Amino acid sequence: MTLGLYPGCSLKGSSREYTESVLAVAQACGIELVEIEDWNCCGATAAHNLNKELSLALPARILSLAEKQGMKEVVVPCAACYSRLTVTNHELAVHPELKQTITKGNGLDYKGSVEILNIIQMLDKYITPNLEGRIVKPFEHKVACYYGCLLVRPHEILKFDREEDPQSMDELMLKAGATPIDWAFKTECCGAGLSVSRTSSVGRLSGEILKDAADRGAEAVIVACPMCQSNLDMRREAINSYLGEKIDIPVLYVTQVLGLALGIDRKTLGLQRHFVAVNI
């Protein structure tokens, strides 16, 4: 089984451990992920903040490369990239004139045949059905699944899970042997888009999220987005100083948890790269 992979910039840089764990889990389950050759950055928040056309053209280049390289399904582990690519796919599909300017206008060629999977969709479709008997080290901890904003919204376009109180990640964690807690901040925004430029907002937004998870006894926060991870992990000092207390629950990727449960070693999964030590 071979699937396309769009890692995106974060997975190549600050979120290296996400890539490592995605690849490790896929490999353990006999799935080969092939990176789109010569992919470019999707432009993320910056592009659509400043320039609408750019925000569609950059992802369009990626989609057209994938199509050219014969990929039917492309896995996009980063929620922000997933959102940009899916929105672009949708916009191009419903506005033929727009598609014309964006693709032809930029010397691209895209028929619209590529299907995009976020990490949970990929796991649900290709990995969890074959988990029977493979969970060797159940992750027996209370976890708070954090979906963030970009994985489930806007529902009209993404059509993934429910917008309010989504469940897909929780179900996945159950399968990995964890106990997902019911909490209130599953889809609240962590402020990642302002992470560098307005750290004060991040302290407040991410602080509320971590505090609720901690208050309800979560031993780890589980994410599926490098932006969420780096915000909640790397900026923990700033968050703690905003909250005026020390919260030390680690922030793990879904794939890291699944990897641990499958018995993959911690190093392969990149646990040593976290800012907040993973002591569970």
Added chain:
Amino acid sequence: MSAETIHSVIAGLAGEVMEHTGVEASHCYQCGKCSAGCPLSEEMEYPPSYVMRMLQTSDPVLEDKILRSFTIWVCLTCEMCYSRCPMSIDIPKMMDFLREKSLKEGKANHRAKHIIAFHKSFLDSIRITGRLYEIGLLVDYKSRTFKVMQDMSLAPKMFVRGKLNIFPEMIKGRAGVSSIFSKSNKKSK
């Protein structure tokens, strides 16, 4: 009435918003649910529903205030407002348009300069290399904002954890990417 005849009737900025995004300000009935749920509304001088109301007035003074507001830059397009709006008003899409317009008309709020600088540095990084080069981004951003100390404590820690690449990754199709940039920049001028 066809969409065409509708927006020719709507005056001013609201009409422009309608034309470019399909968002119809007149559909907002000021319930305030967007402002209630917006994670950033307390940092905005005009919460989202307030912006909608300002648009509805077609008052040039208020329209100018929107374009000069901090609000439009603080919005993270988290889509919370849109997902809960009873009238399905796509505020984030509208915010994208307002930001773009504000920037083009040189009305961007001075408090937003770090945010804009960050976005610009980010895009520059992609324009040149095709991918985001995080160290480059930070250096560039700092040179734009003179926020030299901010985040400097993070960099070494990231480096130790193998989270920073010292050299940028250059893609082969760089020329294609920068042509995308120059084309869309021209269009948006």
Added chain:
Amino acid sequence: MSKIGVFVCHCGENISATVDCAKVAETAAGYDGVVYSIDYKYMCSDPGQSLIKSAIIEKGLTGVVVASCSPRMHEPTFRKACAEAGLNPYMCEMANLREHCSWVHEKGDATTEKAIDLVRILVEKVKKNHSLNAIKVPVTKTALVIGGGIAGIQASLDIANSGHKVILIERDPSIGGHMSQLSETFPTLDCSQCILTPRMVEVAQHENITLYTYAELESLEGFVGNFKAKIRRKSKSLDEKICTGCGQCTTKCPVKKIPSEFNEGLGKRTAIYVPFPQAVPNKPVIDRVNCTYYIKGKCKVCEIVCPTKAIRFDQEDTIVEAEVGAIVVATGFTVKQPDFFPEYGFGKYPDVITGLQFERLASASGPTLGEIRRPSDGKVPEKIVFIACAGSRDPAKGIPYCSKICCMYIAKHAMLYQHKVHGGKSYVFYMDIRAGGKMYEEFVRRAIEDDGVNYIRGRVSRIYEKNGKLIVKGADTLLGAMPVDIDADMVVLATAGIANEGSEELAQKLHTSYDSYHFFSEAHPKLKPVETNTAGIFLAGACQSPKDIPESVAMASGAAVKVACLFSQDELTREPLIAVVNRQAAPVFSSCVGCFLCVSACPYQAIEKEEIKNRTGEVIKTIAKVNPGLCQGCGTCVAFCRTKSIDIQGYTHEEMYSEVMALLNEY
């Protein structure tokens, strides 16, 4: 050979000021078949009418054209006059010289010419007219009322008190509907049960009312005055005639944990149960879905303890057939339920409840005996939040309309809370306060001014639970959309009022229309609010759209009067302006080819298929047949029929063609 009389009216000067009436009369006198033509000052006056009557008698007129005002004004007057003189009333037509001519044109030749044309058109039409007789249909003087809420109860009592028989069917084990669940009622705060129960008892005891509870309409055939209804009486698993309502069985039934529908899930009931103490009839039913005997074949405790041996485990549903002349639909409404408000955690947090659940908490007969205690732990809430328009006025959730009653019951709930919980704090998040009604606005103001209820204008975005509190995130749009967070102990959602389950199916059984929200449609939003488009079927109460008790009752009495009007006649007379399919001599029988396009066109399902048989009973042809009881005379079928086999009396092809010809061809 036609003998037509033309009577041209001056209307004082209203017509004669611009139209040369004498010339009109003179010209008409020259038309073929016109034997009498005259102009006169006031045609509708007594002398004017006498003029017509004597002309009919003296000249033996076969048709009359009165050229005066709009037929919408005086057609009945002149047709009656003709009838009095022995001429079939449908042989009288009116040319509209006033509204359509003299009043809209200046004096001049063109105006007089137009008047002449208008007269000529109708002279030619009258020549083709046929004598018609009013249609008479017999009336079965029994009404069927569907639904035993306050609306159905009121309609049944009013009809029964006017001396007619009523069959009232109610789906649930008891009548009473939503009103029986309410605590106190706005705007007077009188106890709902106290004012309702006497009426429920009256229904049960009224000699003209047959009450079938636990029953539903199975099917309906026929038309106004002559419906045939089949009613399914679901098995109650006991013999009601023997049961004394002693309650032994309900006390002893071991299955005790079924959420009580009456208490909106806040209390429990047994498998054999009476929904509430004041139920009418006060006899239990066995809920077979939850009864151990029906599930596992064992138990029968109720049978053992029953002193009168009333339990009948093998009782089956029965079908009752009834002939009725009119129907009142009063099936009410329901409120939107869980999972519709994921952002409010409804269904997830036990202390986020509906308004109807709050009614049960506030009711003296409710699960908390009228104390406001939250469902999760029984604590008295110190802070309570009410959310208006929960689901209503929310196109994104598919309900754009306003549910109308909730603004008022929220004010009532907040007031009841403030009366019952001293020192408690109540907040209402609202978009608009809709309190149009007698003493309604005053009632809301009282909640705000005297009871200190805190109204905040803004919609709530989200509710989540934190440390045993419900965090309500709203905004105050009157303060620049400033976010407002309240840590409440309990939240009450004024959930949208929606059409009752099964209303669509019921409407289809009745052949009446329903709107896009599945509420029953009235015939005209202003002038026929209790009628439906189907003659003989009327609406009462919240089945037409959410409404409060006074409105439901008024509507019910209105529907009852409509039924009584119908029943005041032994036969129904209807204007004969209806469609007919032509009949011809054998072997053709009719030019109808049986394509039944007309059947699909008719908005009233008035066209049936008729089989024509020869003497040996063999079907030789199937043709269309109009049911005169159902046809409303719209003529849609006529335009659809390609063989011109169906025609509408009073507007026949022949008549309409002759009008067109006359109009365009002067003599």
Added chain:
Amino acid sequence: MADFEPKIVAFVCNWCTYAGADLTGTSRIKYATNVRIIRFPCTGRIDYMLLLKAFDEGADGIIVSGCHPNDCHYTSGNFHARRRWIMFRELCDFVGIDINRVLFSWVSAAEGSKWADVVNTTVTRIRELGPYTEYQKVAKHPIREVTNG
């Protein structure tokens, strides 16, 4: 063609437009004298063969008017009328009738002044188009086959 006085036939429904025209009268709003009204129970009853007949007999223009959508006295008659109107247009195209000579409109019982407007607009339009003689040329034979087939 200034002194040409067109003959216009109006096919209207009893419940809305006929009553609306009555209101024009009671409000004493003046309009051109060229129109003659023929009353039908409902626009749904109006059979387009009658319209052709009117042209055949020398009408220069036709107005068809009834209740607004959803206001039909008979629930849906006017919807049928509208649907048939589309067919009628096609038929007109086919046989070469100038569709500008037929005006389809909704006038409610309360729209007295609208009725006057409808009449005046139609009269002006038909005056510009001139007398209708082409129909007699194209007509007579083919139409009946077309409509019955």
